Amino acid sequence: MDFQGGGMNGTAIENFVCVIFNVSFMNCTWDVGSTASGDTQYFLYWKNSWKEDFTECQNYIRDNYGRRTGCRFQNVKIENKVAHFLVNASSNGQNIQLHEDFISLYKIEKLTPPLNVTVNCTEASHHCEIRWQPPRTSHVKKPSCFKYEVVIENKGRNITGNSYIFESFSTNKRYSVKIRATDNECLVSQSWGEWSTPVEFGEEQLTSTSSYMLILIPVLAATLTLFIFAGSIYLKKTSATVPQPKDPFCELSPVDFQTECKNQLIKHETEEITVIES
Numbered sequence: 001m002d003f004q005g006g007g008m009n010g011t012a013i014e015n016f017v018c019v020i021f022n023v024s025f026m027n028c029t030w031d032v033g034s035t036a037s038g039d040t041q042y043f044l045y046w047k048n049s050w051k052e053d054f055t056e057c058q059n060y061i062r063d064n065y066g067r068r069t070g071c072r073f074q075n076v077k078i079e080n081k082v083a084h085f086l087v088n089a090s091s092n093g094q095n096i097q098l099h100e101d102f103i104s105l106y107k108i109e110k111l112t113p114p115l116n117v118t119v120n121c122t123e124a125s126h127h128c129e130i131r132w133q134p135p136r137t138s139h140v141k142k143p144s145c146f147k148y149e150v151v152i153e154n155k156g157r158n159i160t161g162n163s164y165i166f167e168s169f170s171t172n173k174r175y176s177v178k179i180r181a182t183d184n185e186c187l188v189s190q191s192w193g194e195w196s197t198p199v200e201f202g203e204e205q206l207t208s209t210s211s212y213m214l215i216l217i218p219v220l221a222a223t224l225t226l227f228i229f230a231g232s233i234y235l236k237k238t239s240a241t242v243p244q245p246k247d248p249f250c251e252l253s254p255v256d257f258q259t260e261c262k263n264q265l266i267k268h269e270t271e272e273i274t275v276i277e278s
Contacts, residue, residue: 010035012097013042013087020076020109023138029061029070030087033097040091042068048076048083048105078105078139080187111135111193114148114179119201121169128166128175128201135181135193145186152177160184174202 013030020026028044045054061070083103089096114132121128130150134143148159152166152175169175176198183190 008035008094008097011040011089011094012099016087016099016101018103018108020078020105022112023136024074024076026073026076027070028085032067032069036089036096037091037094040067040089040094040096042087042089044071045086046083048081054086076105078109081105106139106187107189109137109189110191111137111181111189113194113196114181117177117179117196117199119177119199121201123171126169128169129163130166130177131163132179132196133162140186140188142186145184145188146181147184148179148181149192150177150179174200176200
């Protein structure tokens with residue numbers, strides 16, 4: 001493919017930037033030339049090996065006016081390759097300058113967060129061991145190619161290796177740790193990568209749970225006591241409404257209970273004697 005040079009100053013793209021993220025995705029963006037006319041349209045071509053042919057972007061990013069201001073790529077292989085980028089343009093009234101760039105792909109990678117961050121605390125020794133695994137990449141296999149920043153309580157420590165002993169651990173506090181990676185003299189980007197998701201550790205969380213239980217237990221006990229009390233009142237009311245067996249010879253009287261009952265018993269006995277004699 002033949003790319004012509006020349007063109008008016010200020011018509012070429014400006015601020016060309018490419019970033020590789022999530023191992024194999026790449027975004028390249030640029031600004032429209034300061035003197036480029038409104039109908040200028042740009043075209044991005046690239047190759048990541050001198051043996052390959054240029055290929056045009058298949059997924060352009062456009063601004064609010066429909067002009068191409070970037071490109072999205074997938075399945076990008078970093079390895080130790082230097083990519084060659086060309087951006088030309090078309091315009092009805094102008095001859096547009098060509099933009100050319102050579103970029104070492106590993107230098108523009110945004111490293112993923114370190115993986116599998118774990119914390120193991122020992123209360124007796126008052127220290128915690130924090131461990132992790134290297135970030136995912138497509139071209140780096142040696143763990144020693146990374147160094148890390150470990151942040152606990154907003155204090156950072158630069159670490160080589162995949163573990164760190166936190167010796168200021170207090171059983172009465174709760175902590176949070178996050179980690180990110182960068183180059184350790186290998187073919188790795190010297191920019192810091194993405195932070196890992198914060199991992200919380202310490203005894204405050206357990207203490208908090210215990211506090212909930214201390215509150216919950218009395219509430220349950222009070223509820224149970226109230227239930228038993230209400231049940232006993234209900235049983236008393238129920239038993240009070242059950243009619244008691246009456247004496248067949250003596251019923252309750254609003255007058256004098258003992259006297260009336262005695263009179264009725266005497267009358268009853270007299271009637272029995274009369275019946276027998278007859």
